[in-house]
Amino acid sequence: MRLDLRGVAVHLDGRPIVHGADLLVDDGEFVALVGPNGCGKSTLLRTIYRALRPSAGLIRVDGDDAHGLPWRESARRTAVVAQETPAELDFTVGEVVLMGRTPYKPDAVADAERCARALDRVGLAGAADRVYATLSGGEKQRALVARALVQETRLLLLDEPTSHLDVHHQLEILHLVRELGTELGLATLAVLHDLNQAAAFCDRLYVMSAGRILAGGPPGQVLTPELISEVYGVRAVHRPQLVFERLSRSRATNLADPGASG
Template sequence: MKLDLRNVSVAADGTPIVHEADLLVADGEFVTLVGPNGCGKSTLLRAIYRALRPTAGLITVDGDDVHRLPARQAAQRTAVVAQETPADLDFTVSEIVRMGRTPYRADARADEELCARALDRVGLSGAAGRIFATLSGGEKQRVLLARALAQQTRLLLLDEPTSHLDIRHQLEILHLVRELGIATLAVLHDLNQATAFSDRLYVMSAGRIVAGGPPEQVLTPDLISQVYGVRAVHRTQLVFERLKEEQ
């Protein structure tokens, strides 16, 4: 599975947001997209999962233009954990996860098993019957990840999957995704986390991808001050690491 963006420009509501973006995610790679608020990261992601149509350029998944694929086929290749959450209706956790099977022909028994496995994977098998709206922010995020797993795609898009989460849950989610080994494109805000978790990293600024490559090479103090307008200082500081599960 390979995601390939060539020269992609995207507009939202008629306003050009992303300009001539080139981006690549190879099989099994964890790639991160960072950049200041409003630089167009989410907009670029939305163009990949077809919520927006690019005004120019080509987005291919496994060699096929995603905007020419039938909707179902596209959804069989790409799953999304976005920020929008189903808030108002009282769906249960298992109903939310089962939505991941929407792009496939229904098969009650197999679907149930797949969904149970996905929930188990995110550590929420006990919560299947609970009402989604009553969960904590971290649990919600894990349920949405389980839905994406149930979708059985080989490309995963994450739009700020760790916002609203405390440090432990942030690390858990990121570790979980890394361990999946699925090609992943994630929008992250925390540069330290982006450095720690990504194979490669792209930096966006004002709608353009300004740098890309291995995190240590890309995130130089110069680039950070240029893109974010802050000074990056190396300091001795606390580093958070996830405690290993004892089971």
């Protein structure tokens, strides 16, 4: 699977928001789209998954014009974890996950098995009957990733998947996305705000500013002090800082529940 953008421009209410964007995500790659608030990252992502139409340029998914595909075929190729979560109604987790099977002919038994496997894969085994609205922020994000998994696509798009999560759940989500890309060969594009996390988890970065992609490539080549100063208006300095890594799952459980036995 390959996502390929060439000269993509987007206008909203007659105003240019994205200008001539070129971007590439290959099989198995985890690529981040970074930049300051309001630079056009989410607008570009929404255009890729057809919530918006490009004013110019071409978006190809696996060689085909993404906006020329029938909706059902498009949904079989591209899964989305957007900022907007399902309405806080009385959906169960299983019902939310099975929304990912909408592009396919229903098969109750097989779909239930897919749902169970996906929930187990994201660390929510046995949660299908829980009410989605009662989940924590991290659990909701994992449930939405499970919904993307049952969609059985090869392209995964995520819009700020770590937004509003604490450090532990941010790392859990990013590790999960990284592992899924490696194991399943997913091409993954995510809008991220944290430059350190983007550098740690992603194969390549694209940096946007004022609607334009200014640079793209491996994090070490792209995130230079000069570019950071130009785009963010801050100076990058090297000082001692906290670098977070995951604990083992059992250790993390014990810290979250002091009464748990080790």
